[in-house]
Amino acid sequence: MDMSTEKDAHNPVPFFDLTRQYAQIQDEILPVVSSVLSTQQFILGESVRRFEEKMASWWGLPHAVGVASGTDALILSLRAAGLKAGETVLVPSFTFYASASSIFLAGGRPLFTEVNPDTFNVTTKELGEMLALRGERRNGLWFDKSTGSRISGIVVVHLYGQMADMQSLSSFASSEGLWIVEDACQAIGAEDHGKPPGTYSVAAAYSFFPTKNLGGGGDGGMIATMRGDVDAHLRSLRVHGSLRRYYHDELGYNSRLDAIQAAILGVKLGHLHSWNRRRETIARTYNENLKSTPGLLLPVVASGAKHVYHQYTVRVTGAGNRDKLKDFLASRQIGSEIYYPLPQHRQEAFSCLPGQNLPVTDMLSSEVLSLPVFPELTDSEQNAVLSAVIDGIRKRS
Numbered sequence: 001m002d003m004s005t006e007k008d009a010h011n012p013v014p015f016f017d018l019t020r021q022y023a024q025i026q027d028e029i030l031p032v033v034s035s036v037l038s039t040q041q042f043i044l045g046e047s048v049r050r051f052e053e054k055m056a057s058w059w060g061l062p063h064a065v066g067v068a069s070g071t072d073a074l075i076l077s078l079r080a081a082g083l084k085a086g087e088t089v090l091v092p093s094f095t096f097y098a099s100a101s102s103i104f105l106a107g108g109r110p111l112f113t114e115v116n117p118d119t120f121n122v123t124t125k126e127l128g129e130m131l132a133l134r135g136e137r138r139n140g141l142w143f144d145k146s147t148g149s150r151i152s153g154i155v156v157v158h159l160y161g162q163m164a165d166m167q168s169l170s171s172f173a174s175s176e177g178l179w180i181v182e183d184a185c186q187a188i189g190a191e192d193h194g195k196p197p198g199t200y201s202v203a204a205a206y207s208f209f210p211t212k213n214l215g216g217g218g219d220g221g222m223i224a225t226m227r228g229d230v231d232a233h234l235r236s237l238r239v240h241g242s243l244r245r246y247y248h249d250e251l252g253y254n255s256r257l258d259a260i261q262a263a264i265l266g267v268k269l270g271h272l273h274s275w276n277r278r279r280e281t282i283a284r285t286y287n288e289n290l291k292s293t294p295g296l297l298l299p300v301v302a303s304g305a306k307h308v309y310h311q312y313t314v315r316v317t318g319a320g321n322r323d324k325l326k327d328f329l330a331s332r333q334i335g336s337e338i339y340y341p342l343p344q345h346r347q348e349a350f351s352c353l354p355g356q357n358l359p360v361t362d363m364l365s366s367e368v369l370s371l372p373v374f375p376e377l378t379d380s381e382q383n384a385v386l387s388a389v390i391d392g393i394r395k396r397s
Contacts, residue, residue: 013372013381015335016211020376025267032263042259044239051262054269055222059196063231065223066257067238070185070207073221074102074155076255077181077203080225080233081153083108088144090130090178091155092122093345094361099157099183100344109149109353112345114360118300120313120368121164122156124172131176140177146354153179158187158197160339160370161213161279161310165302166192170200181205184224188214189276191306198224203234208265213279213310214272220261278375279309282382286312286371289386293393295321297367311339312373315364321396322367328392334385337370 022029036047048066056064067073083089085107091100093112100110111134114126135142135151142151154173156164166182173180184190184197185207197204208220223234236243241252287298297315301307316322322338329336343361344350371385 011381011384012333013335013377013384015337015370015372016374017376018210018215021374024376025271028267029264032267033260036259036263039259044256045259047259047266048257048262051257051266051269052222054266056224058269058272059198059224061196061198061224061226063225063228065225065231065234065238066262067221067223067234068255068257069219070205070209070221071098071102071105072238072253072255073185073205073207073223074098074181074183075106076234076237076253077205077223078102078106078108078153078155079237080223080230081179081181081202083152084150086149087152088147088149089153089155090127090151091344092126092157092159092361093343093356093358094120094340094364095157095159095183095344096185096340097344097347097349098185099155100347100350103155108152109144109147110155110344110350111144111151112343112356112358112361114358115159115364117315117360117364119162119164119302119305120159120364121162121302122154122169123165124168127154127169127172142176142178151178153181155181155183156201157183158190160299160313161187161190161308162299162301162305163187163190163192163197165304166195166197166200185209185221186212186310187308188212189272189306189308193304196224198226202227203230208261213276213308214265214268216261216268217264218258218261220257220265222257275375276308279312279373280307282373282375282377283307283309283312285382286373286386290314290389293390295393295396296389309373311337311370313339313368313370315367316369317367318396319366322369324396325389325392326369328395329385329388332384332388332391334388335372338368339370340368341365 052064103110180201182197182204184204203225206222208216237252238255241250
């Protein structure tokens with residue numbers, strides 16, 4: 001890739017631009033939205049049912065349940081997994097807030113783990129180390145030595161668009177008497193050894209937040225599962241714990257995917273494979289041009305993983321160097337973001353939990369920087385990003 005022109009190096013490059021995507025598919029979107037408006041059927045109904053069937057078929061899984069957001073998808077999945085009030089759930093600290101807050105909102109307590117510093121995902125190593133440190137096994141069940149509560153499950157987060165190794169994690173969880181719920185909110189289209197999220201767990205939660213690889217015109221979410229009993233439970237939970245109108249079997253939620261969102265997402269689903277391929281192309285170009293850059297660690301794709309690059313995230317080593325590079329990119333009008341600057345074990349919202357020492361997570365939070373990777377990014381814009389990153393690293397040296 002030619003990165004030589006001064007003009008390219010100083011053109012503004014957004015981190016993300018949804019208006020470009022909409023301009024390309026506006027003629028497809030407007031008719032389906034108009035169709036829903038003409039029916040005046042906005043809650044569940046035929047539009048949502050069709051989209052659920054499309055998504056299940058796209059994943060190759062038997063069940064898909066639309067809900068109001070990715071956070072709700074996690075909460076309902078945890079409830080369907082059988083999480084009981086006060087029980088503890090293992091979850092990475094290096095993740096978005098909702099991965100952990102959903103555990104509280106479903107009645108449980110998060111116990112934070114480290115992640116692998118190369119893939120940013122949890123492995124059996126980190127889970128085993130946390131169980132050894134904080135767990136105590138009694139009568140085949142795990143309990144948290146610090147709180148006395150039972151450890152019943154794991155939230156496995158597939159961060160930045162790459163799945164964790166679900167085959168090994170599923171075997172580990174089974175051997176330890178734990179269930180798994182997958183946070184796949186950043187990983188639609190990702191695979192582990194050819195299998196999507198939801199294959200080896202109770203359920204996988206997805207988000208359709210507008211900036212996701214498959215994003216709606218507002219909030220929305222979906223849950224994928226192999227299990228018919230879980231599917232039925234989720235459909236009850238999303239409508240106030242009711243499968244028959246006005247008859248409520250349990251305390252549920254008001255969490256339903258809007259019909260207009262389902263219609264928009266149904267159109268966008270037809271483009272998702274090509275959008276994900278474009279993200280992969282952009283990532284390869286970054287890799288080829290940045291692989292020899294000192295002080296920069298590039299994303300690692302695990303063996304057997306299909307990465308869909310919801311984010312292209314590098315690590316900038318050395319104290320303060322990440323922030324200096326981010327500031328330099330901003331001076332060149334290049335968008336970049338930090339996911340995430342404060343790990344969950346240091347969030348004020350979780351200060352009620354026993355303190356934890358997670359040095360790998362703290363290190364990652366001080367080093368990670370995400371570069372533009374949205375499908376409509378042009379080659380000349382990526383030129384500008386590459387020039388700015390390389391110049392910024394050189395100036396730091």
